[in-house]
Amino acid sequence: MSDILDRLALIIESRKLANGGDPDKSYVARLFSKGDDAILKKIGEEATETVMAAKDARRDGDASKVLYECADLWFHSLIMLAQFDLSPGQVLEELARREGLSGLEEKANRKLVERERNGD
Numbered sequence: 762m763s764d765i766l767d768r769l770a771l772i773i774e775s776r777k778l779a780n781g782g783d784p785d786k787s788y789v790a791r792l793f794s795k796g797d798d799a800i801l802k803k804i805g806e807e808a809t810e811t812v813m814a815a816k817d818a819r820r821d822g823d824a825s826k827v828l829y830e831c832a833d834l835w836f837h838s839l840i841m842l843a844q845f846d847l848s849p850g851q852v853l854e855e856l857a858r859r860e861g862l863s864g865l866e867e868k869a870n871r872k873l874v875e876r877e878r879n880g881d
């Protein structure tokens with residue numbers, strides 16, 4: 762299933778202006794041409810729309826819109842990764858690294874390290 766993420770990442774990379782992306786013909790190239798702030802603004806918008814869709818889904822009992830909004834959020838996250846020369850594969854590697862490590866355990870370890878660093 763991560764094939765689609767890899768394929769999309771390749772298309773997004775090809776839309777960079779340095780790779781010949783044309784802002785008049787491509788949504789992704791247009792976003793790249795606007796730079797960091799425009800890309801990050803879209804992430805904020807799509808995250809908010811995802812949250813609102815989830816709230817509506819809980820109220821209306823129809824979760825289908827959550828899928829669409831989440832796809833928008835993931836898509837724009839791929840653009841943000843590309844903007845920083847990162848790949849979806851690297852995010853998947855980070856998730857794999859965390860596999861089996863309880864979030865509560867990780868948080869406790871992090872707090873311990875912070876306390877040691879602060880000399881508490």
Ligand SMILES: N=c1c2ncn([C@@H]3O[C@H](COP(=O)(O)OP(=O)(O)OP(=O)(O)O)[C@@H](O)[C@H]3O)c2ncn1[C@@H]1O[C@H](COP(=O)(O)O)[C@@H](O)[C@H]1O
Binds near residue numbers: 772776
């Ligand atoms: N998966 C997507 C995809 N998902 C969402 N979108 C676009 O992302 C935008 C989402 O923004 P909004 O929902 O806020 O709608 P909007 O009001 O049009 O947005 P803005 O005016 O704020 O930019 C819409 O224009 C959608 O069409 C996408 N655009 C492109 N792709 C993929 O990216 C590929 C390359 O696209 P181009 O660069 O346009 O060729 C395509 O072949 C697709 O595979």
